[in-house]
């Protein structure tokens with residue numbers, strides 16, 4: 009089985025302070041997740057959900073994910089995004105990524121260092137990103153082990169099922 | 179080592195050992211609050227047993243009365259959940275309000291405790307000295323089952339308030355002043371204190387604490403001083419004082435002279451480094467004006483709006499929407515005559531709900547429209563079309579702008595007693 013914390017894919021580069029209302033517009037909260045995902049970045053980059061491919065990596069700037077607690081990570085996962093990388097994540101957003109099993113790594117200065125379309129390798133546990141297009145390696149801030157373990161387990165929901173807190177869906 | 183306010187609360191909730199910024203602690207959660215939208219996506223219906231029904235509340239707020247069949251289904255599931263798990267603190271339609279208003283009214287957040295809720299403005303409860311921050315739905319689901327979660331002790335920016343707040347200055351203005359001058363606070367706590375705090379009533383503290391999410395702060399927290407404890411005397415009489423320790427270390431201490439804070443407006447997009455005095459944008463034409471939300475739908479906000487609007491008319495070409503933050507406020511504002519003053523001036527007064535604040539129902543903006551709002555967020559697309567523009571200001575500024583049809587300074591309105 010492949011390690012979800014070791015991701016290789018094509019980069020999409022976003023800017024600073026991309027907020028949750030852009031990623032997951034309010035009106036889309038009344039849609040099923042599969043449909044809501046088609047509306048990611050409606051306000052800033054509406055064609056993106058049609059362009060992104062499974063395994064791609066989203067790179068953001070400062071304060072990525074400022075805003076709401078809405079589970080944006082579910083939409084990224086729905087579109088098959090393999091990992092998020094940002095110079096700095098909003099902490100609520102980062103918790104949501106971890107808790108929904110979406111690999112996320114903080115790498116200072118990264119948004120200006122990689123180009124859109126570059127192939128990247130992200131090792132979330134080691135806290136390392138390699139730009140395969142240039143061969144450059146960037147040091148990130150590894151997550152504490154207990155959070156990396158949650159991502160590896162696919163998020164909190166499978167764990168709550170395994171521990172008997174949540175009835176499994178059939 | 180001496181504790182900042184947030185360190186003190188997290189230390190207490192995690193067993194009492196020493197903590198310092200960067201430490202991760204596992205805390206007992208004193209109160210967990212669920213809201214209607216969560217029942218749409220979440221697996222709450224599959225919960226085998228809640229950890230303690232007396233430490234859970236369910237609040238109907240974001241989409242009530244249901245504007246869609248999906249929301250109606252969420253409501254049905256919320257009722258079934260409350261019944262199945264014996265949750266007595268269930269605030270259904272008619273006894274409801276925006277979650278952070280209900281938390282405040284019901285005394286669900288007490289000084290020195292940890293509160294959890296699936297909403298980014300949960301930091302509102304920091305006005306009462308609680309460690310409260312937005313968490314995602316999956317994490318709150320886990321807390322419902324286990325009663326615990328982790329927090330990282332953040333470094334703190336201390337705001338030392340001096341001087342005295344002018345009556346026309348709202349917590350919103352104080353917050354926008356801070357957000358405009360100091361920008362983001364990702365991964366930090368905001369702590370307010372100092373001699374000027376005595377001139378800042380609980381309603382303004384709640385507005386400031388609520389808005390802390392907009393600069394990306396993990397927590398916003400106020401001490402439990404005399405004003406706070408008096409406020410809690412009916413709902414949480416057992417609450418005790420809470421102050422930071424003498425000599426606590428801060429990432430920065432910033433002095434805010436309240437005498438110098440005037441009515442402020444945030445420009446569309448973000449509040450971070452993007453707010454200035456109302457004069458900067460005075461004269462901007464406004465299609466919609468909104469007073470409401472967990473930040474500024476309080477009784478004092480409706481009172482201010484009524485005082486400004488009484489004897490005036492909302493300008494033609496502008497619409498004013500006023501949403502009381504809870505059923506209790508709605509009833510009080512009705513009894514006190516505020517609602518009549520607002521309606522007679524041409525405002526649309528809605529039932530208590532999140533509604534227009536998150537562009538979901540009852541006040542969604544069209545492309546090209548301009549809104550001035552007293553709600554919490556001015557992101558592109560937040561209140562409807564991504565091609566609408568949202569300015570943010572205090573209820574007084576929003577109300578006077580509705581009368582004039584353009585963004586205006588309330589201090590220029592004739593006949594408004596200061």
Ligand code: SF4
Pocket residue numbers: 240276277278297299470471472473531532533535536553554
């Ligand atoms: S009023 Fe607005 S900010 Fe407050 S909880 Fe509701 S949607 Fe969120």
